[in-house]
Amino acid sequence: MATAVATIVADHPPAGISPSAEKLLAAASELMIERNSLNVSLSEIAERSGVNAALVKYHFGNKEGLLLALLARDAGSELRHLPHLLAQPISPSAKLKLHIAGIIRAYRRFPYLNRLIHLLLHASSDEAAAEVSDVFVKPLFEFQRRLLATGVAAGEFRAVDPVQFYTCLIGACDHLFFGRHVVSRVADVGAITEDDCRGYTAFLTDLICAGLVIAPAAGRATA
């Protein structure tokens, strides 16, 4: 399974994934979004997908395998984008802005991503946890660490701790979705819209740039 996940991420869309496996992943994703919870059984996933429940075992081995494949499907495209973003000929601030927007866009599509990673690191086999960590968490953290270092070297960012930065940014982005149900009960807001995402992206970008950026990149593209 570990190798299969790495393959899905490296080579998307994976050559080996069949239409019935795709249907099962789509059904799992839909149910998790509808419930704002990972608490979805294999029989519910099979029923929603219209695929025979026996095919879960055939395609994914077990529920852990299905969740790993779902994570690979959902996080893969954003992760593959990170090295390209780092290599772009734009300022560190501009990259940071695109990165924040990219995280919120990914959570908008797959609001369960963070909790899925958390569950797989906590509740799965050691091998699967190591794979999740290496394939999904490390590239994101390393991207941020390198971006912060580049910004400091360019005189654009003040030096901050990458773990604190990662914690704050991921937590703030995730909570737009995870916390919506809670805040909507006490404030006059409903389900997240495109406007909400744009507004929150702007809010968070302004906040983080105000704290981080010490010198705007003069004469460079700031996207």
Place this chain on the structure above:
Amino acid sequence: MATAVATIVADHPPAGISPSAEKLLAAASELMIERNSLNVSLSEIAERSGVNAALVKYHFGNKEGLLLALLARDAGSELRHLPHLLAQPISPSAKLKLHIAGIIRAYRRFPYLNRLIHLLLHASSDEAAAEVSDVFVKPLFEFQRRLLATGVAAGEFRAVDPVQFYTCLIGACDHLFFGRHVVSRVADVGAITEDDCRGYTAFLTDLICAGLVIAPAAGRATA
């Protein structure tokens, strides 16, 4: 149960809570912290507490009742503190700094608080969800809304959306604890220490103040 919860919050320590009920709540809290998960059964809680499992029903009715009582126990003292903080003769910035430190301190003691509120709003009866919302979420949101308005009126803060502010602050604070297991696999950090809490409080306070504060309060206490 709804009335009981309001009473526990309003009048802590609640007159009616017995030693065996306290033991059950302490055991539930310990298990949730150890596992970084709410996935704890009533029989595990009873076993850990040394209290007969039948007393869960006697004291709390069911698991929902136990979780509500746990939330009341854990969130109560921080919530009761908020009106006093708002009334202090210190600047809005100083109140904001104390508030951020207070949230992180509360999550340090009870790192499952956010997920407990989320679970109770999602998975419990309508009456319990309304009670959780009114008693635990609304006071926190309203405190922040009023603090932000006070800061704007005093010319200290720029105007921001209270929902965006709440979402960012709660998400960033919560993720220090919820996300630690994930980031510790890829960065050279272990379990959260007092130093980590102090460092993150300072980081987050600097970040939020940089984005929010437009004029420091001259000649006032800034705590």
